[in-house]
Amino acid sequence: MTNVNLAIIYYSSTGTNYQLAKWAEEAAKQAGAEVKVLKVEELAPAAAIESNPAWKKHYDETQNVPVATAADIEWADAIIFSAPTRFGNIPSQMKQFLDTLGGLWASGKTVNKVVSAMASAGNSNGGQEQTIHAIYTSMMHWGTIIVPPGYTDQSIYAAGGNPYGTTVTQGQDGKIVEDAEAAVKHQAKRTVQVAEWVKAGQQ
Numbered sequence: 001m002t003n004v005n006l007a008i009i010y011y012s013s014t015g016t017n018y019q020l021a022k023w024a025e026e027a028a029k030q031a032g033a034e035v036k037v038l039k040v041e042e043l044a045p046a047a048a049i050e051s052n053p054a055w056k057k058h059y060d061e062t063q064n065v066p067v068a069t070a071a072d073i074e075w076a077d078a079i080i081f082s083a084p085t086r087f088g089n090i091p092s093q094m095k096q097f098l099d100t101l102g103g104l105w106a107s108g109k110t111v112n113k114v115v116s117a118m119a120s121a122g123n124s125n126g127g128q129e130q131t132i133h134a135i136y137t138s139m140m141h142w143g144t145i146i147v148p149p150g151y152t153d154q155s156i157y158a159a160g161g162n163p164y165g166t167t168v169t170q171g172q173d174g175k176i177v178e179d180a181e182a183a184v185k186h187q188a189k190r191t192v193q194v195a196e197w198v199k200a201g202q203q
């Protein structure tokens, strides 16, 4: 058992990033962390959600997932973000959540949290890395300690070899193309491990 509180904060329209979040949750719990899986608030109008059956299905299926709040960020020693790519950037839902946290940032409460990020896109080179970098840019402003996976485990190669964070492609059938489960789990364990070191160093 570690003393690390990990918030896994994701946005997902059609389930890909929810799956990444769930794999991360499993591994982080195994690593002994206290874990919360939290979605950011859906901002899209009902008509947009209902126009896409996969989106509507996932929206309905994840109604019981709690919505992330500033208090969750304050609670967390470590945060793993997971977001789909939107025109080479993060979704507005995720951005809106970050933009509600100015007060927390101003009071110094985002500093020294350990952060890592995952992303998806519809194409194998559709902007996944940009999405991760967009998250990390904000995390630099927060004064967090960013923990990319680099090439610290063989599983990263099987997932496509992204050293910035695990990224996946959503295939035409809606399923994840890459063999990414082990890489996600490695990334989650590594994030918990580094958070443990950081916490121990602060005590």
Ligand SMILES: Cc1cc2nc3c(=O)[nH]c(=O)nc-3n(C[C@H](O)[C@H](O)[C@H](O)COP(=O)(O)O)c2cc1C
Pocket (backbone or CB within 6 Å): 011, 012, 013, 014, 015, 016, 017, 018, 083, 084, 085, 086, 087, 088, 089, 120, 121, 122, 123, 124, 125, 126, 127, 170
């Ligand atoms: C408005 C919009 C913009 C998108 N932009 C991109 C893009 O720039 N590159 C890409 O490969 N896929 C793009 N996609 C596809 C999504 O990234 C893909 O559906 C998503 O990663 C699946 O994740 P989810 O199942 O968690 O929602 C876009 C989808 C939407 C709805």
